[in-house]
Amino acid sequence: MQRLVIPLDERSYPILIGPRLITPEHILPYLGKGPVLVVSNETVAPLYLQAVLAALEDHPHSQLVLPDGEQWKTLATWERILQHLAEMGATRDCTLIALGGGVIGDMTGFAAAAYMRGVRFVQIPTTLLAQVDASVGGKTGVNLPAGKNLVGAFHQPAAVLIDTDTLNTLPQREFLAGLAEVVKYGLIRDAEFFSWLETNQDRLLQREADALAFAIHRSCANKAEVVAADEREQGNRALLNLGHTFGHAIETATGYTRYLHGEAVAIGMCLAAAFSEYAGLARPPLFTRTRDLLQGLGLPTTPPEDVPAATLAAHMRLDKKNLQDRLRLILLREIGDAFIDDHYNESQIIEFLQGHAG
């Protein structure tokens, strides 16, 4: 088992990474004295809920199984968690356990942030994406009809238990989409890790336990360093959005049905690398190394041909991180060296996209 401490003064917490973590030994130390509510979804509960409940032993607990999917990440579903806590008579010393992917983690975390103005919660993320992304940073929230994650809170967990065994049941496409976020950390700030990923891609694709634990640990450690320096997202935390401005535009233009988030981010990272070379900010082989690794990991690397460049660029302009007419982009100087750039406008992006063959 690997252990990583996220240093946030009195809100510091450990991330445990390894096989067989859903045990009393690893869960009980992080609970409050009051009752526990385990929140999961209809996909994950049949696989792991009994193991979590068994690990709670005699600790008083209850469970809530929610429907699975981003469309349920709403205030109405979140309110079900709060009502369940109130009906349990849960006191300030209660603990919520989030057992599932990012949607369950975000909603349960926000319920923990708001119930009695803040109670304890423990994350057991069961998707690779949630393990390397949502487990660090303390962001919780739900969607409004007008946009994703428009309501939420910063609320740090008491602990994150990343049981790598849970990846054995993850569908292949979701697993690969999670790898896109792993690659992201190498690209942003860890050239050595990027090289390791190039060398070890087959071990990852075979879901070899040691390789996965290393990649997850290194991803969380990188994210933790970025977040620790910028907990409230005022500055360099924006680097974590590498590939996301292009990626969100692709997701929006294709109605959020064609690509998983990680797949869109993979394409977005290729575009960011290509644009960095196109704009003379970086030199080859930045783009080809980025594309080859992502391709090797079975991820898409070119934008959908049926979406016009102008449409993508228009969606990018609406990104909430922009200032006036300049687009805020995360670009690359080289592998492991990302930076925030707001020199380019919509028409320059269109020109680039029209010339970019992928």
Next chain:
Amino acid sequence: MQRLVIPLDERSYPILIGPRLITPEHILPYLGKGPVLVVSNETVAPLYLQAVLAALEDHPHSQLVLPDGEQWKTLATWERILQHLAEMGATRDCTLIALGGGVIGDMTGFAAAAYMRGVRFVQIPTTLLAQVDASVGGKTGVNLPAGKNLVGAFHQPAAVLIDTDTLNTLPQREFLAGLAEVVKYGLIRDAEFFSWLETNQDRLLQREADALAFAIHRSCANKAEVVAADEREQGNRALLNLGHTFGHAIETATGYTRYLHGEAVAIGMCLAAAFSEYAGLARPPLFTRTRDLLQGLGLPTTPPEDVPAATLAAHMRLDKKNLQDRLRLILLREIGDAFIDDHYNESQIIEFLQGHAG
């Protein structure tokens, strides 16, 4: 105008107290660059909303007028604020202004805490209770069917503007209920202020502007000192609940319809003073001074005769601050010296209440 700074490191904020504060000069400095949403209710909006909107001048803004009353302090009403912000396209640099009493302040503050994980808000409290209580401490929230303030956040305002002119339109009964909380600060920790209140009760009852501004300032300053030492409510902040354990039991036993909160707290403070003498923790004339001041301010000082002592004590046992079978009480050693006590149980309270003639 008086000015008081609540010291909370990077979240410090000023409280301005005085007449004629709803002006551009006092409001504009505390707004973010983005749009403003003014949230008020159907009682307060006809009196002061136009003045606030006029003070915003050219700053982009919108308004939302909610129904008045504690029964509207729900997640559903809170969600209306969030939806309104989303429909405005409000960005992270937006500002919410809460114009009203405690319900409007608590709901608007919680909306500001949760929208995009936290945006700026300014409080313009228009009841004496909200001015001396909700303006310090950063507590925001809404009720669930199972209990009051079960959902919320700690979120500090950017500024609190206490325009004492707004008290001129406050109904007499609400005004007096607010004075109960003013007396509370004297009783807890400020014997000099208590004596000032004894001497100046007629000036307060005549709503003399200078006397009100002094009493509000001194109340906020006392609360601020307690809160600054205990922002997250781990210890001595509980002293602020003087009179509230008895008071909540009285409110619950009478279905929240017979007494205003401040009236129940006035009775509760008399009972706390009487119990302190009864238990040998304090000496006369603690109780008679407490009762005489509250009576002089037109507040009730004896529990309802139709509620049996056992009923009140049972409601006290259910208070969420208790530990096991001991009741957590705030008691007094003398005027200006309150402390937390958990030596007494339900049957001792019943014995006291049965013997207490008021």
